[in-house]
Amino acid sequence: MEGPWVGTWRPHPRRGPILAEFSTPGPKYWLPGTTGHTTHDPTKYRAPAYTFRGSKGLAIDSCSPGPRYFIHSSITKTGKQVAPSPLVTSRPKTKIAVTPGPSDYTTEPANRHIYYTAPVRSMMSRPKDLKPFPTPGPGTYTLPRILGPNTICTHANPCYSMVGKSQYQSAFCDLAKTPGPAAFAKVEMDVYKMRAPKYTM
DSSP: OOOOOOOSOOOOOOSSOOGGGSOOOGGGSOOOBSSSSSSBOTTSOOOOOOOOOOOOOOOSSOSSOGGGSOOOTTEETTEEOOOOOOOOOOOOOOOOOOOOOGGGOOOGGGHHHHSOOOOOOOOOOOOOOOOOOOSOOGGGOOOOOOSSSSOSSSOOOOOOOOOOOOOTTOTTOOSSOOOOGGGSOOOOHHHHSOOOOOOOO
């Protein structure tokens, strides 16, 4: 008995294996989570995370000596505190300066300043000449002139100067700067006339 008509398609042999025939890795691979901070999904927005700090550990090195060293009770933060006690020592050595005595002074020259005395002339040698002054004397200066032009303190009248005749555009002025006839050498006559025969011996 023939079944329902299914068309002209019929099964054909396959060309190769298909993916459904192979087993999948299963739960070996997982998608990254969206919670936490270290393994967060990079495709999702991550909110700021706050950490809770633990208790501070004990310090390894200590700056205080501890009970290892004994500090005396008289030592305070400002120094050693003891009761005042006298100190017995020898007399300190001092250097005595040698000063003049009363007999080294005389007060007789001071009597004329204290008691009334008659005028007395004192005689002394001539004082030494003072150093010459470096200022110039009267003969060093000269008075300004009062005649002629360029005077300082007086009014100068017009002055006329006499000079020689100018050679500008003069007949005696050689403007061309050419040499004269006497500056050239004498030309031989044989140059511009028929030369006569010459005989040598």
